[in-house]
Amino acid sequence: MSGYTIENLRDVKDSAVEFGFSETQESRFAQKALDAESTGLAYHRIKPGKRQAFGHRHENAEEIYVVLAGSGRVKLDEDVRDLQQLDALRVAPAVARSFEGGPDGLEILVFGPHHKGDGEILQDFWPNE
Numbered sequence: 001m002s003g004y005t006i007e008n009l010r011d012v013k014d015s016a017v018e019f020g021f022s023e024t025q026e027s028r029f030a031q032k033a034l035d036a037e038s039t040g041l042a043y044h045r046i047k048p049g050k051r052q053a054f055g056h057r058h059e060n061a062e063e064i065y066v067v068l069a070g071s072g073r074v075k076l077d078e079d080v081r082d083l084q085q086l087d088a089l090r091v092a093p094a095v096a097r098s099f100e101g102g103p104d105g106l107e108i109l110v111f112g113p114h115h116k117g118d119g120e121i122l123q124d125f126w127p128n129e
Helices: none
Strands: 025-029 037-046 056-057 065-077 077-083 087-092 096-113 120-121
Touching: none
Parallel strands: none
Antiparallel strands: 025 037, 037 096, 056 096, 056 120, 065 077, 065 087, 065 096
8 A cells, every 4th residue: 555545535436326315415435545544534515405314423433524615504413503615613423413505505524533333323313494
């Protein structure tokens, strides 16, 4: 393995298609493509006016989210906050989170330590509004 890896995130497989979520988002998880041993990296694009299909939280992994483009909202446990371009958000492992795209959608970059199997999916996370 080389001492570095370069990969365009648009070339990483869109997992949202595989799991039936392509109507609401793109989700590209780049850890393997980058040969990263302990760092997780993901690129998510939530379509305009759509919400991620579920919430999630972790047992160990703190994550940092950076808004690359667009705007939207994030639900953090019971708190809902607005996000805009270049906002950076740190989320402690136990805090449940999910994102919603604004009028132009929401593009976010996510990174943090990778702990295999360290994630809990939360169905019906957003209340019906």
